[in-house]
Amino acid sequence: MMLLKLVQDLFKALHSEGTPGQVAAGIALGSILGLTPLFNLHNLAIAALILLFNVSVPGAMLGWAMFVPLGFALDALFEALGRQVLLETPALVPLWTSLANIPVVPLTNFNNTVVLGSLVFSLLAFLPIWFGSRWAVRRYRETIGARVQQSAWYRALTASRLYGVYRLFRPDT
């Protein structure tokens, strides 16, 4: 089921009316959802950004689905990175101390090594993911995109109910 959803997301994103930049922005924002532990306040903000900004929602879903396994795989790296910035960089301690005593900010769990490490990593990776995704979408549409769009199985895929939901959030081009 998850695999089917991933395939749906993939093709909806690639063939959506959005520009490659909109799809790539969706993927980049979705990667933050996938790389960081999901149930944290910052992800609510990311979800709001995905909905409010005119980016590709299927792209965000695709980015989320693609980067969740990577997030699990890189947890050890995230923890080391978070420990480095939270505990082993004395110059940053005043910043964390200030943030920890500002209302709402502590609810983001930024003071957790895995959360902060993964967030820092995903923010650093945001632009590379965006540019990389934009190039990949553009290449796809220039090469095999039209043929895939004409295929029978693609039409069957896009006829599903989920596609109807997607149309509500498709990017304005």
Add this chain to the structure above:
Amino acid sequence: MKIAIFRWRAVVPLVLFLALIVAAWLVFADRVGRLAVERSGTAVLGARVNVRAFHISLLRGNVTIAGFVAASPFDSLENLLEADELVADLDLLPLLEKKVVIDRLAANGLRFGTSRTTSGFVPSSGPGPTSQVMANARSWAAQPALQVPVLQLATGKLSVDSLDPRRLQTVQAAESLAARADSSSQAWADGLGSLDVQGTADTATAFARRLQGAKPTDLGLINDARKMVDRVKQTRDRLTTLERGVRAGVGTLEGGLAALNAARQRDYTFAQSLVKLPPIDAGAIGWVLFGPAAVHRFQRALYYTELARAYMPPGLLPREQPGPKRTRRSGTRVEFPRERRLPGFLLRDAELSFQLSADSAGPRRYAGRLRGLTSAPALYGRPTTLEARAPSVAIEAQFDHVREPPRDIAGGRVRDVALPAIRLPGLPIRLAPGRGDVSLGFALYGDSIRGRWHVTAPTATWQRDSTTAGGQAADLVWRVLSGIGQLELTAELGGTIDHPTLHVRSNLDQAVSDQLRAVVGEEVAAAEARVRAMVDRFADAQVAPVRAQVARVTAEVTDRLQHQRQVLDAAQQQVEQQLRRLTRGIRLP
């Protein structure tokens, strides 16, 4: 073509989504809160914490917890405390900083030490402050200084360690004496040989024969005869000197033989030390009977105090704690306390209503007050205090973690209360103290530890477990204890955490020790006789040959000296006899 940046039509679904979150909060907040209290309470206490009902009202700013039960980390079927109801007035704004500040807490119906039907233990949740504190408390109680020789009193038997003959001083001294006898014998033989007594005597005898044909006018020969007499005398003088040395040497050897007897006495003492006696002095009896119970109470006090230190540490440095359990890695949560700001958790004031001893006399209600319970004492700036006073109850505690070193002190005294039973270690006997007075004091300054547990039970009774025999010691202790109807027990703890000292005494000590001494005395005498026989067997095997060797060496050298002296005397006599014949008694110059 211009692309719009915002997707305005998503605002409505987003608002609906947020409304859904709010609705979910309203529906599930109580359940989430209950789980949060249970999970965090369990993680901190190290035992199961259950809540029957939880309700949070953000409008009124309070939380109500009903049926709060915290299990004991030390007894799976006992609760540390139960509370009928906890009502907390929350300060709402700090919640936005993820801080819980309770201005006032009303705790009603607190009960301690109640029983439970299911185990309150929880599996270890990996490395964390609580599991570390529990491990420390267990290793503290397992120190040799706090161990009680349970089995020795339980069996009432003596055990004798193996006796290694090489460790006996008699054997070592005998071997040394044998070597000395050998070397002395050799030295004396060499001394006699160097004197050449026989050669001197033979020369003198031959000279006497030459004098038989001499004339009185042969002055040269007479003069030589006198020189020969002088030579013989010199040899005898040297022989006399050697005799003195031999006598001294023989005396030393005989002294060595006498030392063997002293060494054997020391070996007897050493061998007796191998007899492991049950503790029959009065001081040890109290330790054996009530030591484990005392250690158990002090261990609990140490655990809760150390727990307070782990979760209420002094200072303002960033603090690490394990992150939440989730599918992803938990990570580490770091707290960053800041001066003049609120701590992560603060209970300003709690009014406690509790009851003790729900026994035949009926439960009695008391009131107490807890102030300043906080996760960052340095921010709160005052120690945490607990007090409860009533005509028959006095409980006071102060946890001062404002600055290093932390200073914790707690004490309580309860009069005329139903006391819990005490099982005597290793014996099928249980003390039912009945109603009495109990006090427990505990202080931890840095790592310096002090404790005192005192029990007075004027109507104590004893119960014997009929299913377990227990042996001779159990019979003996039972005979003694069953006739004693009161208990006065004091246990005092001192030293440091790493090197504690514990003294336990009770009114039972002397009675039990007297009885034990009478019974065990016969066994002790028999065991000591056995080890003395073992010492004698090992020692005699070495000492008898040495005695014979010394006697032989002494006799030989004495005989030889006597013989040599006789030979010299005879030779001198012959020369002097011829000399008197030649000079006819006239002494010539």
